[in-house]
Amino acid sequence: MDLSALFSLNDKVAIVTGGSEGVGLSIAEFLAAAGAKVVICSRNQGKLDKVSSRLNDKGYEVTGFVCNVGHMAELPMLVDKTIETYGQIDILVNNAGTNPFLGVVHEASLEVFDKIMAVNVKAPFELSKLCLPHLRKSSNASIINISSIGALSPEPFLGLYSVSKSALNSLTKVFAKEWGNQKVRVNAICPGVMKTKFSEALWNNDQHLETIMKRLAIKRLAKTEEVAALALFLASPAASYISGSIFTVDGGFTS
Structure with missing residues (x-):
């Protein structure tokens, strides 16, 4: 066997x-290093060009x-441009997320609720559906949803975010059950707290950080590369019989 x-x-x-x-950047680099042609998206073309250039130089x-x-x-345009450029889609990583609110849920507005749900749940729902006709044609189709440990147990002051990620986990299982006969695998990864810009409100607050560290079996924050390594596995033929699963990369936080 060629491992x-x-x-x-x-x-x-x-x-x-x-x-x-x-x-997302770490995942894109890991997938590209394994031989994939990778399309990345964000709201800033300048940042995308800079990142793409650096990775292409490698x-x-x-x-x-x-x-x-x-x-x-904008989602159909992303799919159309990918097909125009590469002619196929084999892997979709729904990584983009938002959390514009830090506080107790009863103080959140409907506008905030709608924004969180649109980015964290509605977008993966719609983009997965748009990619499905192309994924069906792949010999190893994989959708990977980036969720959160908050989906498994709501985190303090991150209630709405936790709700949205719980919905994403459920959506993962629904898609996995309904699309398995079309040979499309769907899984989710729930990372712990990482030292990224997105989670800065947690790790840059001494009180929050101390609470997190007390619950960790491995006494450090996660690295983005550790999430990317699992994403690579789930995208690869090595995970050919894995679908509908929810994985944690959290240093034992939820154990």
């Missing part, structure tokens, strides 16, 4: 939303398209 082929993504095409920084094939996943009208 290296189990993790090869040669001749595969991947879309990674929110791929210009943080977890010998990877990465292309960036502007797409605000919270705007449903």
